[in-house]
Amino acid sequence: MAGGVIKAAAVLAGLAMLGVGGWSVATSWHPSATRYPLQGVDLGPNPGAVEWGTVRARGADFAYLTATIGATRRDPGFEANWAALPEAGLRRGALHVYSLCERASDQANAFNTFVPRTKDSLPAAVDIHFADDCPARPDRAVVVNELARFIAMVETHTRKPMLLRISKPVEAAYHLSAAIDRPVWAVANLFAPAYAARPWRLWRATDFRRVDGIDGAVNWDVVAR
Missing domain, CATH: 1.20.5 (Single alpha-helices involved in coiled-coils or other helix-helix interfaces)
Known part of the structure; x- marks a missing residue:
């Protein structure tokens, strides 16, 4: 026994x-750095203190920072992190989390007011996913028209074409990648995604990687060759 x-x-x-x-x-x-030489991170809201030099040393070439959410919310850590990235040797990009519950023009004004236009920045990105705090599910034509208005206003400010980070459920419901001709940032852990109407330009390959210099799990992204 x-x-x-x-x-x-x-x-x-x-x-x-x-x-x-x-x-x-x-x-x-x-993902393999041989296959995808350009890799980096994207941070959600309130990421806490980040040691960007350490993140760069661990293989990140760029970082996308959440700047604004909907029409009224700004990330409190955005400005400090935005200023720190060039000194650490990382390219920087700003991201807006889009709300289906708020007017596109109000969201674009919030982003354009908060995010500076800089020559060295990467194209801005807009994240579209179904959020728990927004139950609205407008008709496809409304979503496409409103999102196109948001993109036009932001691109007028940044003078660069935007990236569309579209979640798989949103793409299945609205087919946005077919309706709006912009580079796609797809999301899928471990296995390269194929749910968009066009090949992805940026892929969030894992949302649970751990990297020295950032507390907690990290969103890790690669650029298509």
Whole structure:
């Protein structure tokens, strides 16, 4: 009996070690730098303190920062992080989280007022996903027209074409990548996505990578060659 208990405990310990090892591998994984030479991070709202020099040393070439959410919310850490990126040797881009519950013009004005136009910045990006705090599901024509208005206003400010980061559920519901001719930023953990109407330009390949210099899980992205 005792021998059986000891054996079972040893098996459980072995499985636990495999679990720890597997999680360590998963959190350090990123797509091959040989296949995708340009890689970087994107940060959600309120990311906390970031050691950008360390992030650069761990292989990031660029960083996208959440700047605005809807028509009224600004990320409090955006300005400090935006200013710190060039000194750390990273290219920088700003992202707006789009709301289906608010007017596109109000959202564009919020972004344009908050995000400076700089020659060195990457194209701005707009994130479209179904949010828990916004139950609205407008007709496709309304969504396409409003999003096109937002994009036109922001591009007038930045003077660069925007990236569309479209979640898979939103794409399935509205087929935005077919309606709006802009580069696609697709989202799928581990396996390259193919849900958009055109090939992706940017791919968020994992949202659970761990990188020195940032607390917690990191969104890691690669650029198509």
